[in-house]
Amino acid sequence: MIRTRACDACALRKAKCDRRSPCRRCSAQGLCCTLRRKLSKPGPKGPWARKKLASTKLQNAPPKNSPVGFAEGDQPENLGPPTQDKSNQDAVLAQVQHFLRIYKQDLYSLWPVVDIQKLRTRLRNHSDVAAYAVGTALGAAVLDRLHLLQALNDPDEYPELDSQRLASESETARMKGAYQESPSLDMILSSFFLHIHSANRGQIFKATLLLREAITMAQLLGLDQAGHYAGRSATEAQDRLRIIWLLHITERGHATRFDLPCILHLDSRLPALHADENPFDLLPFLGMVQLFQTFGTAINSFELHDECHLLPAMDMQIQQIPQLLDHSPDSQLVDFLVTKQWMRLILWRRAMFHVELSLNMAAESRSVFFPEQLAEKVVAHISTFPRGVVESHGLGMQMKLADIAISLADVLSCRSGDSEPHEYMRVGSRELLHYLAAFLTSIPNSVNPRLGLLQEKLVRTGWVLPLARLVLPTGESLGRGTEHKTADPLRHVPRGSREPFANL
Numbered sequence: 279m280i281r282t283r284a285c286d287a288c289a290l291r292k293a294k295c296d297r298r299s300p301c302r303r304c305s306a307q308g309l310c311c312t313l314r315r316k317l318s319k320p321g322p323k324g325p326w327a328r329k330k331l332a333s334t335k336l337q338n339a340p341p342k343n344s345p346v347g348f349a350e351g352d353q354p355e356n357l358g359p360p361t362q363d364k365s366n367q368d369a370v371l372a373q374v375q376h377f378l379r380i381y382k383q384d385l386y387s388l389w390p391v392v393d394i395q396k397l398r399t400r401l402r403n404h405s406d407v408a409a410y411a412v413g414t415a416l417g418a419a420v421l422d423r424l425h426l427l428q429a430l431n432d433p434d435e436y437p438e439l440d441s442q443r444l445a446s447e448s449e450t451a452r453m454k455g456a457y458q459e460s461p462s463l464d465m466i467l468s469s470f471f472l473h474i475h476s477a478n479r480g481q482i483f484k485a486t487l488l489l490r491e492a493i494t495m496a497q498l499l500g501l502d503q504a505g506h507y508a509g510r511s512a513t514e515a516q517d518r519l520r521i522i523w524l525l526h527i528t529e530r531g532h533a534t535r536f537d538l539p540c541i542l543h544l545d546s547r548l549p550a551l552h553a554d555e556n557p558f559d560l561l562p563f564l565g566m567v568q569l570f571q572t573f574g575t576a577i578n579s580f581e582l583h584d585e586c587h588l589l590p591a592m593d594m595q596i597q598q599i600p601q602l603l604d605h606s607p608d609s610q611l612v613d614f615l616v617t618k619q620w621m622r623l624i625l626w627r628r629a630m631f632h633v634e635l636s637l638n639m640a641a642e643s644r645s646v647f648f649p650e651q652l653a654e655k656v657v658a659h660i661s662t663f664p665r666g667v668v669e670s671h672g673l674g675m676q677m678k679l680a681d682i683a684i685s686l687a688d689v690l691s692c693r694s695g696d697s698e699p700h701e702y703m704r705v706g707s708r709e710l711l712h713y714l715a716a717f718l719t720s721i722p723n724s725v726n727p728r729l730g731l732l733q734e735k736l737v738r739t740g741w742v743l744p745l746a747r748l749v750l751p752t753g754e755s756l757g758r759g760t761e762h763k764t765a766d767p768l769r770h771v772p773r774g775s776r777e778p779f780a781n782l
Contacts, residue, residue: 285311290369309375310402312368370414370447371401377417385420387559387607391467391521392416407455408464414448415471417441422478423670445475461495466521469495470528478672480725482536489532493525493542504547519551520563527570531617534577534624535677562610565602569614572596573621580628589629593622593643608667613675615659616668619652620678623685646692649685653710656682660717669721676718680728683714687735711736 281297287309288295295301300311375398382394392412400409421441448468457465469492476485500506501522507515526542533540551567553560576592602614626648635646642648656679660668668675690707715736718726 281313283313283317285313286315286368287311287372289315290372307375307379308398309372310368314368367404370444373444374401374413374417377420378413380424381416381420384607384609385423387562387610388613389419389471389524390556390560390563391470391517391524393517407451408462408468411448411451411455411457411468412464412471414444414451415468415475418444418448419471419474419478422475423672441475442479445472448472461498463499463518463521466492466495466499466501466525470525473528474672477532477674478725480673480727482727486532486536486538489525489529490541493529496522496525497542502542502544502548504545504549507549513555515549516552516555519549520560522548523551523567524563526574527566530570530574530577531674535674535681540574558605562602562606562614565600565606565614566610566617569596569599569618569621572599573625576625577628580625587633589625589633590643592625596621596625608663609670612659612663612668613671616656616675616678619656619659620681623649623652623682627685647689649682649689650707650710653682653686653707653714657710657713673725676721676724676726677728679714680718680726680732683711683718684728684732684735686711686714687732687738691735691738 281299283289284295284297285301285304287304288301293303295303303309304311378394378398381389381392386392386394397409397413400406401413403409418441421444449472452465452468455465457468469488473485473488473492476482476488496502501518507518510518522542522544526544529540529542532538551560551564553564572595576588576595579588579592596618599618602611606614622643626643633644635641636644637646642651645651660679686707690711715732718724718729718732
């Protein structure tokens with residue numbers, strides 16, 4: 279059957295529609311091909327149209343008192359998604375479906391907690407508020423993560439693409455579902471993805487509260503206790519274990535960066551995580567879990583038992599954590615490599631005032647110059663990947679790199695009398711510091727709270743090379759296993775200085 283006008287999804291995306299039912303584009307992309315939008319009168323609308331629209335919205339506004347007190351997993355039958363206009367709701371869902379595909383292809387190994395097929399099925403039921411809240415929150419996190427506003431080939435394809443709008447839709451749906459009185463896995467996930475969205479926008483207080491909210495709901499449901507998994511199927515138990523471990527590693531990283539206490543303490547008798555279901559996507563996640571588990575044990579030993587003298591042993595444990603496989607996604611691999619070095623730095627900073635440090639660089643974690651060794655490894659790591667892969671990790675990655683740069687600047691300030699003869703020495707600490715600083719300051723729209731402190735440290739060390747002279751790697755010119763040519767990050771370093779990076 280040939281229709282007289284384009285379907286809602288094609289009209290929203292400004293794509294050519296063959297006007298069949300369903301059309302070819304919707305069928306290929308798994309979208310709901312509908313024709314529900316109301317055609318507006320052509321020509322100038324005048325002030326009366328706006329007044330009528332405002333009156334209609336006021337009449338259709340939801341009541342202020344929402345029902346509360348639903349049990350876990352129950353959904354109020356009389357509540358629909360927050361968008362009142364059917365065409366607007368379909369437009370939001372079309373965007374969400376697009377981001378679900380991106381999540382499945384590129385980000386599932388990072389956050390392996392959402393079953394895309396089940397969520398798509400639930401989203402077809404317009405009365406499922408919880409699914410709508412999870413889908414829109416996930417869409418906002420994916421959009422922020424991949425910077426799709428800049429990456430889209432056709433900027434007119436999604437004219438209303440905005441992560442803040444998706445986040446607002448999720449928050450409204452959560453309030454309509456009275457989520458605070460009915461904690462569920464869906465509400466935990468929506469809080470988590472809204473945390474990711476808020477953190478990447480620099481809303482640290484809000485991000486912290488959302489993460490605490492997700493953790494508290496998980497504790498109310500008992501996900502942190504071994505008894506919660508008794509009698510559950512293996513698949514269901516693994517799904518819930520991945521959620522609680524994702525919250526654990528996220529809180530440990532967030533709390534360490536912002537000097538906050540951790541409130542999530544997992545039962546030591548929790549069942550083990552497995553990757554049998556999907557090894558390619560789940561093995562990188564298990565590697566991150568093991569990394570944070572070892573780091574958390576070391577931090578707790580320092581804080582609770584004053585065992586800073588165990589720094590070399592703790593540092594060795596982190597180094598001995600198995601490397602991710604080479605076929606792991608680039609985003610996971612660079613996160614693992616940088617996070618491991620950042621953790622070693624945090625342990626060194628926690629213990630440096632309680633152990634006797636050496637001036638010998640060979641002493642590694644017991645050396646005053648330990649940050650130099652870590653910075654050298656980190657620069658080697660991040661220059662191996664396309665710049666966009668590193669930047670896509672958002673605020674967390676930026677703060678880790680800034681912490682390493684700040685510690686390196688502190689070491690340089692203690693060596694003010696050391697003038698490195700650049701013409702004859704290997705890559706110096708100043709070049710490493712300048713590279714990291716240039717990388718961080720060239721990130722567009724950065725909300726990194728460490729940049730101010732880093733700038734102060736740079737002034738103390740005496741800035742040598744302007745940022746514009748440092749050519750940073752780009753996604754077009756760098757790739758794993760390729761030789762750096764035109765975008766060599768060390769192209770301005772004097773001759774004879776690149777050898778130390780060959781073996782890293």
